[in-house]
Amino acid sequence: MKKRGLGVGCMFYGIGFGFSRQDISAATIEICEDGSVIVRSGEVDYGQGSDTIFCQMVGEELGIPYDSIQLITADTFTTPNAGPTTASRVTYVTGNAMVKAARAVKETMQSVAEDILGEGDLVFMDGEIRSEYPDKRISFRDLAKTCHARGVQIVETAWQDITTKDVDPETGQGDAYATYGWASQLAEVEVDTETGRVEVLRIIAAHDVGKAINPSNVEGQIEGGVLQGMGYALTEEIVQEGGYLKTGSLGDYMMPTSMDTPRIDSHIVEVADPDGPYGAKGVGEPALIPTAPAILNAICDALDIRVTELPANPENIKRLILEKGKEEEAS
Amino acid sequence: MQNYQFHGPRTVGEALNILSERGDGCRIIAGGTDLIPALRNEDILPDSVLNILEIDELTGISEEGDTIRIGPTTTFTEIIQSQVIKRSLPLLVEAASSVGGPTIRNRGTIGGNICNGSPAADVLPAVVALDGELELQSKALGTRIIPAAEAVEAPYQTRFNRDELLTGILIKKLPSETRYAFEKLASRNAMARAYMNISIVLKLDEKGAFSDLRIVPGTLEAVARRMSAAEKILMGRQPEDSLVEEAADAFVGDLAGVWIPDYKLPVARSVFKRVLKRALNGSGVE
Numbered sequence: 001m002k003k004r005g006l007g008v009g010c011m012f013y014g015i016g017f018g019f020s021r022q023d024i025s026a027a028t029i030e031i032c033e034d035g036s037v038i039v040r041s042g043e044v045d046y047g048q049g050s051d052t053i054f055c056q057m058v059g060e061e062l063g064i065p066y067d068s069i070q071l072i073t074a075d076t077f078t079t080p081n082a083g084p085t086t087a088s089r090v091t092y093v094t095g096n097a098m099v100k101a102a103r104a105v106k107e108t109m110q111s112v113a114e115d116i117l118g119e120g121d122l123v124f125m126d127g128e129i130r131s132e133y134p135d136k137r138i139s140f141r142d143l144a145k146t147c148h149a150r151g152v153q154i155v156e157t158a159w160q161d162i163t164t165k166d167v168d169p170e171t172g173q174g175d176a177y178a179t180y181g182w183a184s185q186l187a188e189v190e191v192d193t194e195t196g197r198v199e200v201l202r203i204i205a206a207h208d209v210g211k212a213i214n215p216s217n218v219e220g221q222i223e224g225g226v227l228q229g230m231g232y233a234l235t236e237e238i239v240q241e242g243g244y245l246k247t248g249s250l251g252d253y254m255m256p257t258s259m260d261t262p263r264i265d266s267h268i269v270e271v272a273d274p275d276g277p278y279g280a281k282g283v284g285e286p287a288l289i290p291t292a293p294a295i296l297n298a299i300c301d302a303l304d305i306r307v308t309e310l311p312a313n314p315e316n317i318k319r320l321i322l323e324k325g326k327e328e329e330a331s
Numbered sequence: 332m333q334n335y336q337f338h339g340p341r342t343v344g345e346a347l348n349i350l351s352e353r354g355d356g357c358r359i360i361a362g363g364t365d366l367i368p369a370l371r372n373e374d375i376l377p378d379s380v381l382n383i384l385e386i387d388e389l390t391g392i393s394e395e396g397d398t399i400r401i402g403p404t405t406t407f408t409e410i411i412q413s414q415v416i417k418r419s420l421p422l423l424v425e426a427a428s429s430v431g432g433p434t435i436r437n438r439g440t441i442g443g444n445i446c447n448g449s450p451a452a453d454v455l456p457a458v459v460a461l462d463g464e465l466e467l468q469s470k471a472l473g474t475r476i477i478p479a480a481e482a483v484e485a486p487y488q489t490r491f492n493r494d495e496l497l498t499g500i501l502i503k504k505l506p507s508e509t510r511y512a513f514e515k516l517a518s519r520n521a522m523a524r525a526y527m528n529i530s531i532v533l534k535l536d537e538k539g540a541f542s543d544l545r546i547v548p549g550t551l552e553a554v555a556r557r558m559s560a561a562e563k564i565l566m567g568r569q570p571e572d573s574l575v576e577e578a579a580d581a582f583v584g585d586l587a588g589v590w591i592p593d594y595k596l597p598v599a600r601s602v603f604k605r606v607l608k609r610a611l612n613g614s615g616v617e
Binding site: 195235319 | 368521597
């Protein structure tokens with residue numbers, strides 16, 4: 001028989017290291033004589049898309065296309081230390097360093113532009129610095145050239161520190177993290193009671209990300225996280241025998257494949273964080289945290305069986321179903 | 332890192348010469364989806380490897396009267412896409428479709444699946460259920476034909492002589508109205524080793540009684556074979572519920588040496604009934 005169930009998982013998660021652990025990041029922005037922009041930061045993009053949003057942020061501040069920015073990252077020889085890509089911190093910490101550095105460069109460039117144009121209230125957009133008069137504007141490139149010619153410094157490094165206070169050592173009370181991500185996910189599953197196999201039919205994932213700098217990227221993060229959470233819930237397992245790893249390859253360690261991917265509905269919730277860049281905060285780890293609880297709750301809804309050991313693979317689910325059958329027979 | 336001599340003959344004749352000279356330490360590669368991992372893990376230590384993928388006469392699907400001949404280096408993808416197989420041996424399409432993922436199916440071959448002798452093979456049990464035969468050639472014995480059911484002696488060990496090469500898989504087209512079903516149970520939907528698979532081929536007479544029935548599970552036992560106890564109960568009788576339950580008991584009772592029996596035995600009973608039902612409800616080949 002196939003039984004369906006619904007389950008919800010909710011979470012909040014501290015962004016950054018928290019608990020008074022040092023949490024700093026840096027970015028350097030250099031405007032070259034030809035108007036090209038070089039951004040340097042030690043932050044590594046290992047697939048989550050931070051390179052893209054850094055360029056978006058710097059492009060947003062300087063009014064230039066994001067794909068015109070040259071980014072040099074994760075090179076200890078040339079980039080300032082930005083700390084690691086962990087703790088769902090990168091958008092929040094390094095994003096702020098990017099915005100700060102871009103604003104510092106912009107401020108200098110703006111004062112030079114005001115001097116050239118003889119106007120205030122200038123706007124940086126579409127590769128130009130514009131005043132309210134159409135004839136009083138200068139291209140970003142010409143402004144950069146002038147700055148260089150005048151010997152004005154248009155290289156800036158910004159430093160962002162989100163190290164928090166520790167909690168009270170006696171009571172454990174306090175605000176341990178700089179900010180928090182919030183999320184709820186709903187899972188719909190179908191359990192084959194004969195084989196113990198759980199099929200995830202659908203995941204609905206709502207994540208408060210403060211502000212989605214790149215909504216496609218955020219959806220990608222959520223979808224990837226959901227699949228990781230699904231693997232954690234249903235199939236992934238580290239097996240050792242006599243101290244030897246028996247699941248040392250992706251042929252033995254069962255991650256979900258594209259064929260196992262359910263429909264995933266991502267809902268981006270934007271409650272701006274007062275200290276985040278444009279209100280943004282992290283979503284990397286939050287994306288996978290509520291998934292397993294949601295799936296296990298859905299299994300419980302379907303079978304009236306509480307799974308307390310992972311993975312909820314066919315063998316374990318079938319065992320629980322058989323045990324429940326025996327208990328009911330006995331009573 | 333292993334050192335071995337690599338042979339790449341272009342004809343069956345050349346391959347047989349090499350096998351007759353180096354039979355013992357020689358392993359045949361016919362796609363490599365099983366052999367390459369085994370070499371990497373040093374599960375096998377051959378002194379030579381014989382690649383048969385360059386031998387044109389060993390690949391492809393052809394009709395010879397009422398028999399379909401499948402070359403051993405025909406890939407799973409080629410089997411799935413073949414109109415001939417789709418029409419006359421659709422069970423084979425289902426079994427081949429369950430193998431790995433697209434990349435494995437593009438590379439892996441039916442001959443490799445049979446000769447590797449893995450208890451977890453997906454296609455070999457289907458070939459046994461289809462009463463397939465294997466054409467073997469060697470310099471010593473010439474050509475001989477054996478039932479596919481006799482191919483594997485023990486896990487990863489065939490009954491072929493060391494100098495013999497599988498040169499064709501021969502399967503009779505299914506008579507019209509023959510019904511079939513294949514099901515594989517695994518922990519995920521692709522790239523998974525199965526907990527079990529079951530192939531069933533059957534025919535009902537005009538009274539609705541079983542006039543032909545072949546039940547072959549894979550991954551449950553060390554070597555795929557027909558489950559004669561369950562077949563005997565059903566043959567000549569109509570598939571009534573009580574009889575199917577009896578056959579399911581016989582099916583499970585007949586199984587020996589099953590891994591993780593606490594899980595697999597009760598589940599195999601259910602999957603057997605499910606596959607049988609699917610076969611009975613199917614429309615059958617034309």
